[in-house]
Amino acid sequence: MSHHIVEAKNMQHVYPDGTIAIKDVSFHITHGESVAIIGANGAGKSTLLQHLNGCLEATSGQIRIGDTPLTKGTLPDIRRTVGMVFQYPDDQLFMPTVFEDVAFGPLNQGLSDSDVDRRVTEALAQVGAAHLRTKAPYHLSGGEKKRVAIATVLAMSPDILVMDEPTSGLDPFARRQLMSLLREFRHTKIFTSHDLDMVLDLCERTIIMHEGMIMADGPTDEIFKNETLLAACRLEKPFSMQGCPVCSRGHAQTS
Amino acid sequence: MASIHAAVIDLKRLDQLAGSDTPIHTLDSRAKVLVTFAFIVSVVSFGRYELIRMVPFFVYPAVMVVLAGLPPLYVARKIALISPFVVMVGLFNPVFDRTVMYQIGQMEISGGWISLLSLLIRSILTVGAAFILVGTTGFTAICQALERLGIPQVFAVQLLFLHRYIFVLADETGRASKARELRSCGRKGLGIASFSSMTGHLLLRTWQQAERIHTAMLARGFVGRFHTHRKSRFGADELLFLLGWSLLFISLRTVNISEVLGALFP
Ligand SMILES: Nc1ncnc2c1ncn2[C@@H]1O[C@H](COP(=O)(O)OP(=O)(O)OP(=O)(O)O)[C@@H](O)[C@H]1O
Ligand SMILES: [Mg+2]
Numbered sequence: 001m002s003h004h005i006v007e008a009k010n011m012q013h014v015y016p017d018g019t020i021a022i023k024d025v026s027f028h029i030t031h032g033e034s035v036a037i038i039g040a041n042g043a044g045k046s047t048l049l050q051h052l053n054g055c056l057e058a059t060s061g062q063i064r065i066g067d068t069p070l071t072k073g074t075l076p077d078i079r080r081t082v083g084m085v086f087q088y089p090d091d092q093l094f095m096p097t098v099f100e101d102v103a104f105g106p107l108n109q110g111l112s113d114s115d116v117d118r119r120v121t122e123a124l125a126q127v128g129a130a131h132l133r134t135k136a137p138y139h140l141s142g143g144e145k146k147r148v149a150i151a152t153v154l155a156m157s158p159d160i161l162v163m164d165e166p167t168s169g170l171d172p173f174a175r176r177q178l179m180s181l182l183r184e185f186r187h188t189k190i191f192t193s194h195d196l197d198m199v200l201d202l203c204e205r206t207i208i209m210h211e212g213m214i215m216a217d218g219p220t221d222e223i224f225k226n227e228t229l230l231a232a233c234r235l236e237k238p239f240s241m242q243g244c245p246v247c248s249r250g251h252a253q254t255s
Numbered sequence: 256m257a258s259i260h261a262a263v264i265d266l267k268r269l270d271q272l273a274g275s276d277t278p279i280h281t282l283d284s285r286a287k288v289l290v291t292f293a294f295i296v297s298v299v300s301f302g303r304y305e306l307i308r309m310v311p312f313f314v315y316p317a318v319m320v321v322l323a324g325l326p327p328l329y330v331a332r333k334i335a336l337i338s339p340f341v342v343m344v345g346l347f348n349p350v351f352d353r354t355v356m357y358q359i360g361q362m363e364i365s366g367g368w369i370s371l372l373s374l375l376i377r378s379i380l381t382v383g384a385a386f387i388l389v390g391t392t393g394f395t396a397i398c399q400a401l402e403r404l405g406i407p408q409v410f411a412v413q414l415l416f417l418h419r420y421i422f423v424l425a426d427e428t429g430r431a432s433k434a435r436e437l438r439s440c441g442r443k444g445l446g447i448a449s450f451s452s453m454t455g456h457l458l459l460r461t462w463q464q465a466e467r468i469h470t471a472m473l474a475r476g477f478v479g480r481f482h483t484h485r486k487s488r489f490g491a492d493e494l495l496f497l498l499g500w501s502l503l504f505i506s507l508r509t510v511n512i513s514e515v516l517g518a519l520f521p
Pocket of ligand 2: 045046047087164
């Protein structure tokens, strides 16, 4: 199943105002991998992700999805393959009701009405948003918007799932729900997150970005053991690897 | 500014009303677009001093509001929102046009006042018809109908984006003015300097936001084709709807009802 491969070669991105957001990035992600891209604020994570379905165009370098290089001509096909959840749900929701918004993608895929209906119902149920079906997206709370935004992408059943900070703004229950959903998703998934415990839980591989470059790329547990590397990139160990703060505080007091 | 924001949120509600399931809502959107077009043309083509003969046209909005279950007060308020602009357009008619047209007792009514009133009625009717169209059809479906009626796809898509853009602009305006108010510490003046820089900023932000939404549409497979969830087939119901209303409009436009009635019952 070579079509679930994501590859970037010497990619660079310069914003129109001259900010070099991505300096020189290359990676190869194979089918079924679950990869986290982590890094400090402004490291270039969102910029990188937006290249993967052509929302941004690389200043130089190449991106390949499966056997297809990303070009203007292949864009429609690539967008059908790569489902993308943006960091800010307001960028993603634009129809008058939640139902219509989630149905937008499947309708563009040319599915029949009953199929669309089924997809929408399923996707909303998966993110626990079935009750929001008839509401207007601009009347939702932040976390609800996020969940609906995720549903809009799930409804298209993409082969590759790309998510920019999927758990930001979610309540603990919704976060758990999303994590088990992602665990079940068998295809390639790539996401950025500041939720390092989720990264540790879900991703066998982690890429650390720092100031537009890849500083490390390897097995998640190894990366999180390297404290000097983490500190250099303005990162910390996940809480679950830091030892229990409550117990250690208690310990400090008694000793 | 915050109230503009509220007004627009309120306008979005119109789009939501389009989601109901009354017999009017389920009609093919093309029929509704054509009837609205016929209505507007009939009303607009009356002479500038016409008053009485436009009155029977109120039957259309009234019947549609009832059949489509639109909240009448809401529609009325939306129309009222537009009227001040129309009055501004015709404001100087009474000043320039002083030929006396009617005499009620001592009071002389000039042509200017009549034409202003006529303009107002005309705008209430046309704006009302347009609101009813959006509230029973939804904007996407209207664009789709226009395209299927032969308008080039580019224009139809542009229209759709314009509609989205207005909402984005209003959202951004609401957010920016709220942020500005909160940090102006209750001072009233707020300063023209901050206002003008805010406006410039706002246009840029709106532009970017609109672009991001466009990207999101593309990312979900939008290629300029419209899809709506309703079945759309131009069947007997649609034909009946179209012919019925159009015939009524044409006869109301061409035949002077009050004269006919006057002739029948002298
Ligand atoms: N439209 C833009 N124009 C100019 N510069 C931009 C633009 N968008 C982002 N940048 C800059 O590019 C750099 C990378 O931004 P990016 O959004 O990719 O960061 P990020 O890693 O996603 O951060 P965060 O964790 O805060 O989401 C930042 O320095 C930012 O200031
Ligand atoms: Mg980001």
